[in-house]
Amino acid sequence: MKKKEDRANRIKKPWPTKDAMEQVYKMKLWGGNTSDFYSGAGSHQPEIVDPYIDVVTSFLTSFKCPLTVCDLGCGDFNVGKELVKHTKRYVAVDIVTDLITYNKENFKAENLEFHCLDIAVDDLPSGDCAIVRQVLQHLSNAEVQSVVSKLTDFKYVILTEHLPEGDFVPNKNIISGQGIRLKKQSGLNILAPPFNVKVKEEKQLVSITLNDHRGVITTTLYSF
Numbered sequence: 755m756k757k758k759e760d761r762a763n764r765i766k767k768p769w770p771t772k773d774a775m776e777q778v779y780k781m782k783l784w785g786g787n788t789s790d791f792y793s794g795a796g797s798h799q800p801e802i803v804d805p806y807i808d809v810v811t812s813f814l815t816s817f818k819c820p821l822t823v824c825d826l827g828c829g830d831f832n833v834g835k836e837l838v839k840h841t842k843r844y845v846a847v848d849i850v851t852d853l854i855t856y857n858k859e860n861f862k863a864e865n866l867e868f869h870c871l872d873i874a875v876d877d878l879p880s881g882d883c884a885i886v887r888q889v890l891q892h893l894s895n896a897e898v899q900s901v902v903s904k905l906t907d908f909k910y911v912i913l914t915e916h917l918p919e920g921d922f923v924p925n926k927n928i929i930s931g932q933g934i935r936l937k938k939q940s941g942l943n944i945l946a947p948p949f950n951v952k953v954k955e956e957k958q959l960v961s962i963t964l965n966d967h968r969g970v971i972t973t974t975l976y977s978f
Contacts, residue, residue, distance in 0.1 A: 770929075770930060770931070771849060771872065771874065771892075771893065771897065771930040771931075772849050772850070772872060774930055774931040774932065775849050775850050775892075775931075776850050776851075776852070778931075778932050779791055779792075779850055779852070779853060783932050790856055791829075791830045791852075791853050791856050792830055793829030793830040793832065794829075796887075796888050796916070796971065797829055797830060797832045797833055798832055801962065802962055802964075802971055803832070803833055805960050805962060806833065806887075806914065806960060806962075806973060807833065807836045807837070808960075809959040809960045809973065810837060810885070810912060810959070810973075811836070811837065811840055813910075813912070813959070813975065814837065814840040814841060814883075815840050819842070820840065820841050820842040821841055821842060821881070821882040821883045821910075822841065822842050822843040822844075822845070822880070822881040822882050822883070823837065823841045823843070823844050823845070823881055823882070823883045823884075823885060824845045824847065824878060824879050824880075824881040824883070824884045824885070824908070825837075825844065825845065825846040825847060825885045825887075826847050826873045826878065826884055826885065826886045826889060826901075827847065827848060827849075827873065827886060827887065827888075827889030828846035828847060828848050828857070828868070829848060829853070829887075830853070830856075830857070831846060831857050831860075831861050833887065834846055834861075834885075835861055837885075838861075838863050838865065838866050839863070841865060842865065843865050843867075843881070844863070844865055844866045844867070845867055845868075845869065845879040845881060846866065846867070846868045846869070847868075847869050847870075847871045847873060847878075847879065848868075848870065848871075849870070849871065849872050849873070850870070851870050854868050854869065854870040873889075873901050873904075874893065874897040874898075874900040874901050875900070877904075878904050878907065880907070881908060882908065882909050882910065883908060883909065883910040883911070883912065884905055884908040884910070884911045884912070885911075885912045886901075886905070886911065886912070886913050886914070887912075887913075887914040887973075888914050888915065888916055888971070890902075890913070890915065890942050890944075891915050891916050891934040891935060891936075891941065891942055892930060892931065892932070892933070892934055893928075893930045894927060894928060894929060894930045895925060895927045895928075895948060895949075897930055898925075898942065898944075898949065899948065899949060902944050902949050902951050905951070905976075905978075906951070906952075906978050908978065909977065909978060910975060910976070910977055910978070911975070911976045911978070912959070912973060912974070912975050912976075913944065913973070913974050913976060914971060914972065914973040914974075915941055915942045915971070915972055915974075916934055916936060916941065916969055916970075916971050917936075917941035917942075917969055917970050917971075917972055918936060918939050918940065918941055918969050918970075919963065919969055919970055922939055922940055922941055923939070923940055924940060924941060924942065924943035924946045925940065925942060925943060925946055925947065925948065925949065926938045926940035936968075936969055941969075944976075951976075953976045953977060953978055954977045954978060955975075955976070955977040956974060956975070956976055956977075957974065957975045957977075958972065958973070958974050958975075959973045959974065959975050960972075960973045961973070
């Protein structure tokens with residue numbers, strides 16, 4: 755009963771994330787003058803994207819039976835399109851309606867489907883592995899909590915976050931939108947308070963140090 759009440763409370767939350775993300779793409783706040791949709795350098799710079807695709811591909815192809823993967827916050831799908839062929843089924847989700855329409859028109863495969871969902875509010879598709887790549891870093895702690903409470907339904911979660919270099923105080927709260935916690939010298943750690951997610955195993959897959967002291971982009975595999 756309590757679970758249903760919690761879910762109902764989440765649905766009623768007046769979170770501004772959908773409007774904020776629609777504005778990001780409409781005003782091209784992450785760049786991309788020539789493309790209808792552009793999810794920023796983190797989805798396009800080879801030094802960031804290539805190592806990520808390599809390690810995730812290695813993980814996905816390590817199974818005899820391909821996994822069903824849910825890409826939660828798929829963005830412009832420049833990265834996801836490289837992973838689809840290594841899965842049994844690839845379910846790509848984003849909060850921006852026009853972006854999902856664009857992706858449906860431009861990326862097609864028999865095992866690929868797109869859905870427009872707010873991952874903090876809506877029920878998530880079922881699958882073996884969730885990919886959450888530089889998504890939670892844009893969300894308030896309340897929304898992060900809502901998302902991570904549902905991630906435990908997956909056996910595996912591949913989480914990528916942009917973090918400060920060196921030591922930092924994790925999980926400082928922000929208002930959901932274009933920015934991330936880096937401006938507060940903070941970053942997400944779902945194992946730390948207030949989230950305190952319990953996992954069976956944690957394994958860092960890749961960490962990329964950015965130039966000009968702009969932090970590190972770290973990808974971690976969690977097993978539940």
